[in-house]
Amino acid sequence: MAESNDGSSPAGAPENIGTTEPAATPPASAKPAPKGAARAGRRGQPARPARPSRSARHPAVTIGSGIFTFLLFVFVGMGLVGWYGQRAFTEPGPLTAEKVVLIPRGAGVRDMAEILQREGVVENWLVFVAGQKLGRPDANLKAGEYLFKPGQSVASVIDTIASGKVVxxxxxxxxxxxxxxxxxxxxxxxxxxxxxxxxxxxxxxxxxxxxxxxxxxxxxxxxxxxxxxxLLATIWAKRAPDLPVKSPQELVTLASIVEKETGQADERPKVAAVFVNRLNKKMRLQSDPTIIYGIVGGRGSLGRPISRTDIATATAYNTYAIDGLPPGPICNPGRDALAAVANPLKTKDLFFVADGTGGHAFAETLADHNKNVARWRAIEQGNTPAATPGTSN
Known part of the structure; x- marks a missing residue:
């Protein structure tokens, strides 16, 4: 067909002949298929179901996972607490020097712990209480006064109190x-x-x-x-066989007189010999301390010198007025006096008097004794005597 020279369509032909219509554009609201969704009709395969998301797991799995996580935290926490507790229980304490602390009677574990913290023996009273309950549940904590050493741990402090080794x-x-x-x-x-x-x-x-x-x-x-x-049983068993005392009680009575007559240990056997000799000769003991005890008894001290009236006044204990031993001891004699009476020196002395040196001068005869008395009077040099000394002092 011949075309026109100006390029226009032949007259009477439709304008859209030989043209193609553009493809239809999908509406904006349409969403693409989700990733992984089944593609229907692809190569004739059936559609596959979509994979469930994490949020769609079984509830039991979720609960189990939570419980496991919780228990893990619990066990880790318990381990840390146990490690800290063991460390606090055994590590050195805060004391820097020895200290004595009194745990009063009736104090409970909490009371003890607070006292120890206040005194600086332990750092924290809670550690002491927990340590006793868990670490030393059988420990019998006793009241008393205890010495704690520098750096003593809580465990050692508990052991110290449980030992009962008080100061x-x-x-x-x-x-x-x-x-x-x-x-x-x-x-x-x-x-x-x-x-x-x-x-x-x-x-x-x-x-x-x-x-x-x-x-x-x-x-x-x-x-x-x-x-x-x-002691008395031992001394009585080893006594001299010829003693003029008939029982352990009589031995104590005579020893109490010896004890009051002299404070010098080396003189006690000599003084005991004098009294034993006088008892053997049926002589009165004439001991000034027996006069005092007969007047004041257990008070022990007369508070003044012995007077002539005191010497002449008869009491159950005044050995100037009674024969033999008084009815009982006039004091508590020591072991040296008891031993001296049980085994006195073998002498013939019957008298003694103070010699001015803290000791006594001993004599076998009254004449020699009177000389010793005169010498003592000279030593006194004008001091008013309490009374004329008796035959034994």
């Missing part, structure tokens, strides 16, 4: 005190407790005893009495 003090009872005077001395000791009855005269052994704070005075007296019983 020990000393109380010394001198020879020659009456039982009433012994009790007074114990009453003056603030470490001890209780108000005891006065024991029988001569039943206590003067000695140095170990005591602890809070100990009762009755306990101390019981120790003294037991010590005296044991």
């Amino acid at each position: 020990l003090h000393q109380v010394t009872i001198p020879e020659g005190l009456t039982s009433q005077q012994v009790v007074k001395r114990l009453m003056d000791n603030e470490l001890l407790t209780g108000t005891p009855a006065v024991p029988q005269e001569g039943t206590l052994l003067p000695e140095t005893y170990r005591i602890h704070r809070g100990m009762t005075r009755d306990e101390v007296l019981q120790q003294m009495a037991e010590a005296q019983r044991k």
Whole structure:
């Protein structure tokens, strides 16, 4: 077909002949298929179901995972707490120097812990309480006064208190005190407790005893009495066979007189010999300390010199007025006096008097004794004598 020279379509031909319509554009609201969704009709394969998401897992799995995580945290936490507790229980404590701490009677574990923290023995009272309950559940914590060393751990502190090894003090009872005077001395000791009855005269052994704070005075007296019983039994078994004393009680009575007559240990066997010799000869003992005890009893001290009236006044104990031994001891004699009476020196002395040096001059005859008395008077040099000395002092 011939075309026109100006390129226009032949007259009467439709304008869209030979043209193609553009493809239809999908609406903007249409969404693409989700990733992984089944593609229907692809090569004739059936559609596959979509994979479930994490949020769609079974509830039991989720709960189990949570429980496991919780238990893991619990066990880790318990491990850390146990490690810290064990470390705090055994590591060195805060003390930098030895310290004595009193745990009072009736104190519970919490009370003890707070006292120890306040005194700087432990860092934290909770560690002490927990350590005792968990680490030392069988520990029997005892009241008392304890010495703690520098850097002592909580475990060691608990062991110290459970051991009952309290701090020990000393109380010394001198020879020659009456039982009433012994009790007074114990009453003056603030470490001890209780108000005891006065024991029988001569039943206590003067000695140095170990005591602890809070100990009762009755306990101390019981120790003294037991010590005296044991010692007296030993001494009585080894006594000289020719003694003029017939029983352990009489031995204690004579020893108490010897004890009051001299404070020098080396003189006791000599003084004992004088009294034993006088008893063998049926002579009165004529001991000044027996006059005093007959007047004041357990108080022990007359508070003034002995007068002639005192010497002449008869009492059950005044050996100027009675024959033989008094009815009982006039004090608590020590071991040296007891031993001296049980085995006195073999002498013929019947008299003694003070010699001005703290000791005594001894004599076999009255004439020699009177010379010793005159010498003593000269030493006194004008001091008013309490009384004319008797035959034994």
